[in-house]
Structures are given as C-alpha cells and as structure tokens.
Amino acid sequence: MKMLACAVIAEFNPFHNGHAYLLQKARQKTGADILIVVMSGNFVQRGEPALINKWERARLALMNGADLVVEIPTEYATDSAREFAHAGVTIANEMQSDYLAFGSETPNLDFEKESRIIDRLFNEQLSYNQNFASQLFHGTDIVNSNDILGINYAYWNAQSSKSKMQLLPIQRIGANHLDSNVGGDIASASSIRKSFLKNDQEYQSAVPTATKEVLAATKPVIWDDYWELLEYKILISSPESLSHVKNMNEGFEYRVLSMLDGSDSFLTLMKNLKTKRYTYTSIQRKMLNILLDIHNERFQLSKSRLLATNSLGRRYIKEKKLKNFLMTKVSKVDFATNYKITKRADEIYQLVSPYNWGKSPIITDDVKE
Amino acid sequence: MKMLACAVIAEFNPFHNGHAYLLQKARQKTGADILIVVMSGNFVQRGEPALINKWERARLALMNGADLVVEIPTEYATDSAREFAHAGVTIANEMQSDYLAFGSETPNLDFEKESRIIDRLFNEQLSYNQNFASQLFHGTDIVNSNDILGINYAYWNAQSSKSKMQLLPIQRIGANHLDSNVGGDIASASSIRKSFLKNDQEYQSAVPTATKEVLAATKPVIWDDYWELLEYKILISSPESLSHVKNMNEGFEYRVLSMLDGSDSFLTLMKNLKTKRYTYTSIQRKMLNILLDIHNERFQLSKSRLLATNSLGRRYIKEKKLKNFLMTKVSKVDFATNYKITKRADEIYQLVSPYNWGKSPIITDDVKE
Numbered sequence: 071m072k073m074l075a076c077a078v079i080a081e082f083n084p085f086h087n088g089h090a091y092l093l094q095k096a097r098q099k100t101g102a103d104i105l106i107v108v109m110s111g112n113f114v115q116r117g118e119p120a121l122i123n124k125w126e127r128a129r130l131a132l133m134n135g136a137d138l139v140v141e142i143p144t145e146y147a148t149d150s151a152r153e154f155a156h157a158g159v160t161i162a163n164e165m166q167s168d169y170l171a172f173g174s175e176t177p178n179l180d181f182e183k184e185s186r187i188i189d190r191l192f193n194e195q196l197s198y199n200q201n202f203a204s205q206l207f208h209g210t211d212i213v214n215s216n217d218i219l220g221i222n223y224a225y226w227n228a229q230s231s232k233s234k235m236q237l238l239p240i241q242r243i244g245a246n247h248l249d250s251n252v253g254g255d256i257a258s259a260s261s262i263r264k265s266f267l268k269n270d271q272e273y274q275s276a277v278p279t280a281t282k283e284v285l286a287a288t289k290p291v292i293w294d295d296y297w298e299l300l301e302y303k304i305l306i307s308s309p310e311s312l313s314h315v316k317n318m319n320e321g322f323e324y325r326v327l328s329m330l331d332g333s334d335s336f337l338t339l340m341k342n343l344k345t346k347r348y349t350y351t352s353i354q355r356k357m358l359n360i361l362l363d364i365h366n367e368r369f370q371l372s373k374s375r376l377l378a379t380n381s382l383g384r385r386y387i388k389e390k391k392l393k394n395f396l397m398t399k400v401s402k403v404d405f406a407t408n409y410k411i412t413k414r415a416d417e418i419y420q421l422v423s424p425y426n427w428g429k430s431p432i433i434t435d436d437v438k439e
Numbered sequence: 440m441k442m443l444a445c446a447v448i449a450e451f452n453p454f455h456n457g458h459a460y461l462l463q464k465a466r467q468k469t470g471a472d473i474l475i476v477v478m479s480g481n482f483v484q485r486g487e488p489a490l491i492n493k494w495e496r497a498r499l500a501l502m503n504g505a506d507l508v509v510e511i512p513t514e515y516a517t518d519s520a521r522e523f524a525h526a527g528v529t530i531a532n533e534m535q536s537d538y539l540a541f542g543s544e545t546p547n548l549d550f551e552k553e554s555r556i557i558d559r560l561f562n563e564q565l566s567y568n569q570n571f572a573s574q575l576f577h578g579t580d581i582v583n584s585n586d587i588l589g590i591n592y593a594y595w596n597a598q599s600s601k602s603k604m605q606l607l608p609i610q611r612i613g614a615n616h617l618d619s620n621v622g623g624d625i626a627s628a629s630s631i632r633k634s635f636l637k638n639d640q641e642y643q644s645a646v647p648t649a650t651k652e653v654l655a656a657t658k659p660v661i662w663d664d665y666w667e668l669l670e671y672k673i674l675i676s677s678p679e680s681l682s683h684v685k686n687m688n689e690g691f692e693y694r695v696l697s698m699l700d701g702s703d704s705f706l707t708l709m710k711n712l713k714t715k716r717y718t719y720t721s722i723q724r725k726m727l728n729i730l731l732d733i734h735n736e737r738f739q740l741s742k743s744r745l746l747a748t749n750s751l752g753r754r755y756i757k758e759k760k761l762k763n764f765l766m767t768k769v770s771k772v773d774f775a776t777n778y779k780i781t782k783r784a785d786e787i788y789q790l791v792s793p794y795n796w797g798k799s800p801i802i803t804d805d806v807k808e
Binding site for chain 1: 667672674675732783786787790
C-alpha cells in the first residue's frame with residue numbers, strides 16, 4: 071500500500087509546543103503515514119544564526135512527531151520569503167509528499183487564489199530586494215508572515231513541474247507570532263527566544279522538556295557572537311569585493327563600509343545601516359551574506375541533506391527511491407558544489423558553538439505505528 | 440650648525456633596559472643631536488602582533504631617549520629580515536640620518552664586507568622564501584639574528600642611492616637574545632615576553648617602570664587572540680584566493696586548507712603546518728599575511744608615518760625638510776595607497792585591543808639639551 075506523506079517547512083528555532091501541535095494536527099488531518107520536516111540548517115530565514123544547531127533541532131523534531139528531517143541548503147534557507155518558500159516547496163515535492171501543512175492565522179484564505187497576485191507582480195519585475203511580501207500585501211488583511219509564506223508556498227507549488235501537493239493550512243492557536251508576551255503553553259518562537267535570552271523562565275512552559283534540556287546543554291548562538299568576525303570581514307573587504315556579495319546592490323556596500331567605523335556592536339551597526347528603503351530583516355540577511363561569504367552565484371537546488379529519520383522514514387526513502395536526491399553522506403563532490411555554502415556555514419557556526427554531529431544522519435528505531 | 444642624527448631600527452616589543460642602553464650608547468658614541476627610531480607598527484617581523492600597540496611603544500621610546508619615532512609600514516615590517524632591513528635602511532636614509540646604530544654580539548665584525556656575500560647570493564637567485572639568512576650563514580660564526588640584521592643593514596646601506604649612513608654596531612650586554620632566563624637588569628625582548636605571558640614577575644627588573652605600567656594598563660596582544668579570526672579567514676578562503684596571499688607559494692595554500700580541520704589552536708595549526716622546508720617564523724609570517732589579507736602586490740615605500748617627536752625632533756623635521764616624506768596626518772590618498780595595509784592592520788589589531796591614539800603624532804615639549 072502506498073505510504074501517504076505530509077511535509078512541513080519549518081525552522082524550529084527553537085522547537086516549541088506550537089510546533090508539536092502543528093505536527094500532530096498535520097498527521098491527524100491528513101492521515102499521513104510519514105511526516106517530513108523540511109528544515110533550515112544552522113542559519114535561518116531572518117538572516118541570523120539558529121539559536122540551536124540543526125542536528126539538535128532535527129533530533130527534537132523526531133522526538134516530537136516527525137519521521138524524516140531534511141535540510142534546506144543555507145543559501146536558500148537564508149534568502150527572502152519567496153526564495154525560502156521556493157526551496158522548501160521544491161524539496162517537499164522532490165520528497166514526493168502528498169500534502170504540505172503549514173500554520174496560518176487565516177486558514178480559510180484561498181492561498182492558491184491569493185498567490186496569483188504574486189505571479190502578476192513578478193511579471194512586472196518588482197524590485198527583488200525590497201521587502202517584497204510586506205509591500206505586496208500592504209493595505210490588505212494579510213500581514214502575518216505565516217500567511218505570506220503560505221501564499222508563497224501556494225505559488226511555487228502551482229509552478230512545480232512535479233506532481234503537486236495538497237495545501238493544508240492549519241489554524242494557529244495561542245499567541246500571535248509577533249507577540250512578545252510569553253505565557254501559557256503556546257508562544258511564538260521569537261518570544262521564546264527573547265525570553266530565553268533575557269534569562270527569564272517564562273519560555274519554559276511553552277517548550278517541550280527536551281527543548282529545555284537542549285537549551286541548557288548547548289551554547290545558544292546569536293548575532294552578537296559573530297560581531298567581531300563580521301567587523302573583521304568588512305575590514306578586509308574592498309567596495310569591489312563587497313559588491314559581489316549576494317543582494318548587496320544599489321551601492322549598499324559603500325554604506326556598510328562607511329558605517330562600520332561608528333558601530334561598536336551588531337545592533338549599533340544595524341541601526342546605523344537602517345533606512346526606509348530596506349527592512350531590518352533584509353539588511354540582516356545582507357550582513358549574513360557578508361559573514362558567510364555568499365556571493366551572487368548559486369548552485370541549482372538538486373539535493374537535500376538527510377538530517378534525521380526513524381525506521382519508518384527509512385522505509386519511505388527506500389520505497390520512493392529518494393537516495394539520489396537525499397544525501398545521507400555528503401560526498402567530496404557535494405562539498406565542492408551544491409553543499410559548499412552550507413558546509414562553510416556549518417564551520418562558521420561551529421566557531422561559536424562546536425558540536426559532534428555531522429558524520430551521518432540521526433537514525434532512530436522507535437517507530438510510532 | 441648642522442644637526443647630527445643617528446637612527447636605530449627597532450621593534451621595542453616591549454621596550455626594555457637593553458633598548459635604553461642601546462639608545463644611550465648610540466647618542467654617546469656618535470654625539471648625535473637627534474636619535475631617530477625607525478620602528479615596526481602593530482605587527483612585528485616575527486609575523487605576530489606586537490605585545491603593546493605602536494603608540495604606547497613610541498611613547499616609551501620618547502621617554503627613554505629617542506627624539507623622533509617613525510613607522511615602518513606593516514607589509515615591510517612583517518616581511519623577511521632582508522625586506523625588513525631594506526625598509527628600515529630606506530627610511531633611515533630618507534630621514535637623512537648620519538649614523539645607523541644597532542646592537543650586535545660581534546661588533547668587531549666587518550659588516551660591509553660580510554654583506555657582499557649576500558650580494559653574490561642574491562645574484563644567484565636564492566629561493567626567496569627559505570630562511571634566507573640562517574641558510575646563508577650556516578656553518579659560520581654568524582648565527583645571531585642581530586648580526587644577520589646588521590649584515591642586511593650594511594647591504595642595503597651600500598645599495599642606497601641616497602647619502603649613506605655610517606654603521607655603528609654596539610656591543611650587546613647581558614642576556615643572549617634567545618636566552619629565556621630572565622633575571623638581572625638586562626634580558627632579551629623574547630624572554631621578557633615569555634616571562635610576562637607566564638605571569639611571573641621576573642621580567643619586571645629588566646624593563647623601565649613606564650613599560651611595566653603600560654603592560655599593566657593595556658591589553659597585551661598575542662597570536663592566540665586572533666585564532667578565531669584566522670580560522671574564519673581560512674574557512675572562507677578558496678585555494679585560489681589563498682594562493683594570492685603574499686609568500687603563499689609552492690602549494691602551501693593546500694597544506695593550510697587541509698591542516699585547519701585538525702587544529703584547535705594557533706599553536707596546533709603551526710605545529711601541523713611545520714615542515715623542514717620552512718622555518719616556524721616564515722610560516723607564522725604566512726599566517727599573518729592571511730590574517731591581514733596581504734597580497735603579493737605592494738606599494739612602493741615612499742612615506743613613513745610620524746608616531747612621536749619631541750621639540751628637537753620637530754626642529755629636525757623642519758631643518759631637513761622631511762614634511763613630504765613624513766606623514767603627520769595620514770591623508771585619504773595615503774589611506775588608499777601607501778598606508779592602506781598598515782591602516783587595515785591597525786584596525787584588525789584594535790579588534791583585540793582598542794586604543795585612543797592615532798589622530799595625530801605624540802608630541803612632547805621636553806627637550807634634553
């Protein structure tokens with residue numbers, strides 16, 4: 071009998087009760103045999119390091135309902151919502167998933183229909199680097215980043231040349247994504263990060279025990295940890311070399327070079343760089359591209375790395391013949407091509423917070439059947 | 440009446456009693472009105488950061504007998520003994536110095552005569568990157584780095600198209616330069632650094648009080664402080680980009696890239712990189728060229744920066760019309776050309792140990808007349 075699969079595109083930064091709820095609902099509503107998590111790696115879409123490394127996050131996902139966790143390569147995971155969604159949907163379709171579940175504030179929205187507005191605007195060659203989504207839906211009811219992602223998922227799913235997934239928006243419960251007031255059992259990842267970094271205990275009720283344990287045992291990573299490296303990288307850069315960094319356009323490289331001198335922290339630099347033209351997040355992504363030395367060239371997304379699986383996931387990989395698409399070991403050729411930037415990002419991540427993972431995927435044998 | 444000048448090429452890393460003795464003897468023996476110190480900046484000839492920044496070292500020199508302190512640009516100061524000496528002698532001659540004094544274990548050696556062997560060997564195109572000097576004098580009595588420097592000074596002085604200086608070797612007293620046993624009033628700079636970094640008190644009797652105070656008040660800088668930055672710089676380097684780093688030849692870039700993985704400290708990396716072919720110091724200089732992003736191109740040594748002067752020194756600058764050669768303020772053009780690498784090196788130095796110097800030279804009014 072055909073194994074039914076449902077994918078979730080996620081960051082789990084960090085994994086919290088809302089994520090566990092999403093995975094549970096996704097399985098319930100689709101009756102899927104397999105839950106596939108398509109996850110960003112050590113750097114996330116907001117243009118910053120993940121609080122916890124990708125291996126620990128993949129392990130937490132497996133402990134909390136996922137069967138397979140595969141990675142979005144870093145240059146895609148840290149790109150705009152549009153490109154992030156593109157990569158996520160591409161991988162989910164390559165994984166032959168039947169459904170794509172995602173959290174939404176407005177699950178009754180017709181995402182396919184809304185996605186057509188993107189299509190039109192793309193054709194009008196909207197400037198790529200502006201905060202595309204927020205501009206796009208400015209003045210509409212669609213202001214939540216989850217819904218904007220949902221629309222992007224719908225868009226790329228419709229574009230896919232592979233068999234398309236059925237979209238499954240799942241009503242988000244509890245705190246609003248941007249609500250900074252942690253409390254109760256559900257809170258957004260950003261409010262949990264804030265609470266954790268403030269060293270208060272409030273976030274603890276909003277995450278599974280295993281997340282608490284990982285946060286206590288691992289050195290969490292934030293942008294501040296990379297301030298000296300970023301300073302150094304800018305110091306050794308010429309305007310010409312900076313101009314080749316991804317998304318460094320419209321002379322922004324000169325702004326970066328001139329603002330460094332008066333900046334004594336990452337936050338100060340970000341404040342000094344901020345203009346109306348660019349959102350905070352898009353500038354942060356530029357800084358990440360400088361730090362990780364990501365240039366305008368990119369490799370085609372032809373593979374994804376398997377981070378974690380249980381035995382059900384292994385059966386699925388075999389049945390669907392995913393061995394060519396999924397890297398279980400990263401070969402020398404992969405390290406030099408499609409996985410090159412991710413490898414470098416992982417090494418730079420580990421300058422701050424080393425880990426012992428990475429030789430092979432996390433494989434568990436406990437199958438929930 | 441013509442002002443008589445004597446130059447000393449130095450690093451003062453850190454300034455100790457032996458340096459004070461050398462300056463005192465130099466003045467005594469030459470009867471010079473002016474003592475000019477031609478000093479390396481924030482990075483020194485051994486291919487490492489100076490323990491104390493150049494401004495504090497220039498100030499200490501002024502307090503201990505110098506009248507003028509001028510800087511050897513970083514790409515010359517951190518080069519081989521041959522190039523270091525070339526730059527030092529060029530600057531001293533541009534400064535119209537009458538004498539060049541230097542410490543020597545064998546002051547009776549005929550430095551001019553010995554220097555002719557260099558001339559011959561240079562013409563035989565001896566491989567530039569091997570430890571030139573130690574090879575050259577292998578099997579002779581000339582093994583001390585001061586004497587090797589002295590011979591190089593003699594060589595370049597003879598080559599100079601300007602009026603030549605009279606060489607004045609001054610007998611070094613007390614500890615041998617490589618003697619690690621600090622004690623008494625005279626000790627070598629390297630044994631003082633070791634004693635200071637071991638946190639013992641032995642070095643204290645070998646340095647003036649002012650040096651002790653500076654060491655206590657300033658964050659001393661060592662290679663370990665740059666380990667993370669060096670790791671990062673190598674991580675973001677391709678074999679191709681590394682091959683353009685100065686003195687990175689004969690495929691050594693591949694060795695650097697392959698050895699990084701198994702190295703968890705600067706010392707481990709150095710040990711992993713060491714081969715018979717290269718001396719420790721020459722490898723250390725390669726690492727510094729990586730860190731400071733010094734490439735094979737260089738600007739002609741056309742200027743030197745004035746670090747410190749007393750009023751006698753100012754009179755000398757005026758009388759000898761040195762304003763074009765000496766930078767008192769570094770212009771935008773200088774920062775983009777002849778002072779470019781030094782500026783970057785200063786900024787990288789300050790990532791570890793910031794200072795408030797640098798807007799203008801240190802000028803004191805106390806004249807010893």
